[in-house]
Amino acid sequence: MLPGGRGRRGQGCLWPVAHSGTQDMPTRTSGEMDKPLISRHLVDSDGSLAEAPREVPKVGILGSGDFARSLATRLVGSGFSVVVGSRNPKRMAGLFPSAAQVTLQEEAVGSPEVIFVAMFREHYSTLCGLSDQLAGKILVDVSNPTQQEHLRHHESNAEYLASLFPTCTVVKAFNVISAWTLQAGPRDGNRQVPICSDQPEAKRAVLELAQAMGFTPVDMGSLASAREVEAMPLRLLPGWKVPALLALGLFVFFYTYNFIRDVLQPYLQEGKNKFYQLPVSVVNTTLPCVAYVLLSLVYLPGVVAAALQLRRGTKYRRFPDWLDHWLQHRKQMGLLSFFCAALHALYSFCLPLRRSHRYELVNQAVKQVLTNKSHLWIEEEVWRMEIYLSLGVLALGTLSLLAVTSLPSIANSLNWREFSFVQRESAVLGWAPSPWQNQDDVSSLNTEGCGPDGGHQ
Numbered sequence: 001m002l003p004g005g006r007g008r009r010g011q012g013c014l015w016p017v018a019h020s021g022t023q024d025m026p027t028r029t030s031g032e033m034d035k036p037l038i039s040r041h042l043v044d045s046d047g048s049l050a051e052a053p054r055e056v057p058k059v060g061i062l063g064s065g066d067f068a069r070s071l072a073t074r075l076v077g078s079g080f081s082v083v084v085g086s087r088n089p090k091r092m093a094g095l096f097p098s099a100a101q102v103t104l105q106e107e108a109v110g111s112p113e114v115i116f117v118a119m120f121r122e123h124y125s126t127l128c129g130l131s132d133q134l135a136g137k138i139l140v141d142v143s144n145p146t147q148q149e150h151l152r153h154h155e156s157n158a159e160y161l162a163s164l165f166p167t168c169t170v171v172k173a174f175n176v177i178s179a180w181t182l183q184a185g186p187r188d189g190n191r192q193v194p195i196c197s198d199q200p201e202a203k204r205a206v207l208e209l210a211q212a213m214g215f216t217p218v219d220m221g222s223l224a225s226a227r228e229v230e231a232m233p234l235r236l237l238p239g240w241k242v243p244a245l246l247a248l249g250l251f252v253f254f255y256t257y258n259f260i261r262d263v264l265q266p267y268l269q270e271g272k273n274k275f276y277q278l279p280v281s282v283v284n285t286t287l288p289c290v291a292y293v294l295l296s297l298v299y300l301p302g303v304v305a306a307a308l309q310l311r312r313g314t315k316y317r318r319f320p321d322w323l324d325h326w327l328q329h330r331k332q333m334g335l336l337s338f339f340c341a342a343l344h345a346l347y348s349f350c351l352p353l354r355r356s357h358r359y360e361l362v363n364q365a366v367k368q369v370l371t372n373k374s375h376l377w378i379e380e381e382v383w384r385m386e387i388y389l390s391l392g393v394l395a396l397g398t399l400s401l402l403a404v405t406s407l408p409s410i411a412n413s414l415n416w417r418e419f420s421f422v423q424r425e426s427a428v429l430g431w432a433p434s435p436w437q438n439q440d441d442v443s444s445l446n447t448e449g450c451g452p453d454g455g456h457q
């Protein structure tokens with residue numbers, strides 16, 4: 001049972017709160033089985049509220065490195081009693097919170113049911129001498145392999161640990177959380193903790209432990225998923241690779257096109273040297289092209305999906321993989337489109353700051369003087385620029401609204417109707433699906449066979 005929590009092992013507590021261990025748990029009748037255990041200890045026979053006897057749940061940690069220290073700090077802060085097993089407890093004790101007990105490995109593993117192995121894979125075998133004391137305990141593998149180790153070993157670190165300690169239950173968890181996040185608390189950094197194990201009760205114990213520490217546990221199934229869980233921290237922004245490469249490709253294409261059109265052609269045909277435009281002007285002309293194409297690629301798959309459904313005459317069939325992937329990358333493409341549009345706005349602000357611009361203004365003024373023109377004002381040009389700028393600002397504002405509401409923390413605070421209202425009305429694209437929504441929602445749209453416009457309303 002978590003401190004003050006509601007966890008149960010099968011029909012009993014996972015963590016000892018109101019009684020010590022599962023052995024001396026009171027026997028419960030079948031009727032009592034459905035009631036949460038905690039209520040039995042908080043309500044006296046006469047119905048009055050009683051102070052439940054509290055025993056702080058004990059958690060063990062093997063290893064005294066960075067991760068062990070942060071974990072101990074977090075566990076103590078979450079109300080657990082912590083015992084740390086080190087090869088050199090005297091030297092390491094000062095680095096741990098005073099509430100944590102730092103002792104020798106063999107002494108540390110005696111009482112806790114759940115023991116974190118905060119060590120590297122290559123040192124797991126040094127624990128084999130503790131096999132007897134560890135028998136029947138839950139070992140939590142927190143390790144992260146390096147890229148090379150991940151490729152070298154066919155079995156995950158967690159499976160390797162399980163093979164060394166067949167009498168223990170191994171649970172893979174917390175490897176995606178850095179020591180820093182553990183110490184700072186889950187309000188910063190990632191909250192999700194993927195957890196997997198072959199033993200459902202052991203997994204539940206660690207799920208509840210993660211929850212008590214303020215994290216969001218994610219059940220990843222059996223220990224066979226440990227390899228996938230261990231690969232997670234090795235991936236670099238997986239959902240962004242394709243959209244980023246696409247944006248880069250578009251940028252290179254449009255930059256080359258604008259270079260040929262605005263710089264190379266005037267140079268070859270008229271001998272004008274406009275190469276100074278390469279760093280600012282050509283980039284500024286390129287950015288909105290990329291932004292527009294990316295934005296249209298955000299909305300296009302919705303149209304394609306609708307057309308496909310019309311042709312098939314049903315919405316209860318999976319989309320082809322290429323369309324599914326495209327649909328799932330819409331949010332990233334939309335955000336990259338916003339990024340390019342924002343950069344375009346910034347570059348546009350910088351245009352009048354350039355020295356070349358000042359020279360051009362002065363040159364124009366001189367020409368005016370020479371032709372004896374005192375007042376230059378072309379009404380149509382003035383209006384065109386005013387409207388052009390105003391529409392540009394409005395478009396960027398709308399795009400920002402779409403981008404901001406697509407951020408998970410904001411999107412989660414809106415209900416589906418509010419979210420789709422903001423997305424659709426801002427986009428002014430009528431029935432187009434909400435392309436900025438979370439990837440999970442998009443996949444479920446597809447697998448549930450809902451149309452691009454349906455499913456959530």
Ligand SMILES: NC(=O)C1=CN([C@@H]2O[C@H](COP(=O)(O)OP(=O)(O)OC[C@H]3O[C@@H](n4cnc5c(N)ncnc54)[C@H](OP(=O)(O)O)[C@@H]3O)[C@@H](O)[C@H]2O)C=CC1
Pocket residue numbers: 062063064065066067068085086087088092117118119120121123126142143144145174175176177178179180
């Ligand atoms: N640091 C981080 O942010 C994260 C780390 N992890 C994982 O946590 C585990 C520990 O990482 P971290 O704390 O950073 O590593 P450290 O090098 O800081 O600590 C490793 C600890 O292992 C213990 N150990 C036990 N046996 C041996 C041995 N034979 N040789 C050397 N050390 C031994 C040592 O403790 P003692 O001397 O007291 O026995 C040592 O302090 C790793 O598997 C890592 O992948 C996972 C996520 C994030």
Ligand SMILES: [Fe+3]
Pocket residue numbers: 288344392
């Ligand atoms: Fe523009």
